[in-house]
Amino acid sequence: MKNKTKYCLGVMSGTSLDGLDIAYLKIDSQTSYQFEILKAVTIPYNPDWKNMLKNGFHISGEALTKLDADYGIYLGNTLKKFITENNIENLDFIASHGHTIYHNPSDNYTLQIGNGPYINTITGIKTICDFRTQDVALGGQGAPLVPIGDALLFSEYDYCLNLGGFSNISMNKNNQRIAFDICPVNIVMNHYVNSLDLEYDENGEIASKGNIDTTLLNELNSLPFYNDSKPKSLGYEFILETIFPIINKYNLEIKDILRTFVEHIAQQIAKKIASDSSKRMLITGGGAFNIFLIERLKEFTKTELIIPENSIIDYKEALVFALLGYLKDEEKNNCLKSVTGASKDHSSGIIYTS
Template identity: 75%
Template sequence: MKNATKYIIGVMSGTSLDGIDIAYVKISNTENYKFEILKATTVPYTKQWKSALKDGFHLKGEALTQLDADYGIFLGEIIQDFITKNNISTIDYIASHGHTIYHNPTKNYTLQIGNGPYITSITGIKTICDFRSQDIALGGQGAPLVPIGDMLLFSEYDYCLNLGGFSNISLNKNNQRIAFDICPVNIVLNHYVAAFNIEYDDKGKIAASGEIDLTLLNELNSLPFYNDSKPKSLGYEFIVEIIIPIIDKYNLNTKDILRTFVEHVAMQIARKVESNPSKTILVAGGGAYNTFLIERIQWYTKTKLIIPNDTIINYKEALVFALLGFLKDEGQNNCLKSVTGASKDHSSGIIFTP
């Protein structure tokens, strides 16, 4: 529907567990899609929630169902608190990604917890969620979902790169949008930097002080995933079953692990972009603040990395999930088969009304 303007709260929790991003946005569709991020915040996870969500990967049956409900209540409460604190009165709906526990499209399943009906019941606002399941049912990867936002909201850039728990990239090729996960990033770096009793490596300073282990670097770079044909996506399974066992068998000190893995990430990302000084890459996600990682990526490519303002870095994904909700509510496609490999473009998500 043209000439539609909606006020939406987009909610995103990434695999790096750095917190819940909440963005109150205005999205308009006239000749082109336009957006304005009106209010935004990140709610850090407590140690208890970090532990619960990380351990969710190992839960079964009733315990996982309980976590889904508890997390849905938690999301509903923090969203309501965000609305109250910011005196927000006009909200058409909430679009929530939830938090990914499982993502294994090769076995036809994915799970994002954060029970939608609880969010609706607590806030009294229509809620749109579960954006991935339908795509997998249609033979797709259920990821990445952000490229529709890259195409409609950030088309002035040649590439859109997200550096979160995983890195993913999107671009236009042969008049269609393509996108794919590249490699793990913060989910691995944060795992190892925990040895220093900190949550993340500020600006990559610790990694910069380490030495590259070429044997580990070569083994990581030779993983079959990196040569798989697209579309493809990554989940936590790839970390616990492949990446961490490979790294740990080398018994390296933490600084050298971080240094080696940063080089691995930079090399893998640079492989996926054209080295052309006339082209640009928009960088978002927490990894955009990792100065050393950005330097290493730029070292491998002449294509210019663009670091936007803090609001875009921190809330681009929450913004895009607001857009996904906008498109779903308007009956427009929000999942692209050229990105996910699904059998058709489609409008994904489940709508809960109060």
């Protein structure tokens, strides 16, 4: 019988490029699934890594193959240092999401770089990665994958909302877990704030000083994606091909772009939830710290918005990918067809052992 208590590292790199999230966790499934975050850190990317990951979308196949290997080596060395500095002795596996370069499931492909064999070889620890490809092969979106964690670890909430590079939400409907991406969030706002030599708009202060451009807001809200009800997910392609061209043609000041986009985010999220004061929604991801965005969201819904402790906000995705690794290691399903649209529930990921 397999050991139900496991110690693991969950590793996550989000599309907003704010850094590498590493969480050392204890996960137990003796009765229900329980977790404890024992140690966690976000390691900011230096300018070179940030540029390489940001530009990975545009480089040649050979250069991307090298970037995959180099990033795997970077992850392996970073995790080895984390293990050493924190005197971690109990460690059953590493679960690494990698960093998404391409995500276009409608054309049957998705790519998260961060070569698993290098992580395994450098650390000497069993490594589980590539959680999305199998789902796409089974006709799914390969995303979002976090809802299995919402169902098993945060079932007391009616909704679980993540405000990261993109916003996504999960909930129970007709006794099934459903989830989908809603709209871009930090990946767009950070892009425009970067032109002011800032990493992000702290607390939404710049956005709060801007004005809404109603024509831009209406054009964003009318995008076909938002009315598409089937399982769906967003990738950087949508930003480059659709969002940036729409915003840029208006030649607005940065504060007005941010103000308009915050309104767009709040309105799109509110459309996906019931405005019911008896309902509770857990909010995580970097956008949970955007006070102005949360205020605007409160304007559009009566649902109670729950902002948890910082460790959950910051490391929920790393935690859930560790859970996906746990389930894969236990040969249990970690991808839900009701969420991704795949042909069946399945256990996704590749395990590397040295």
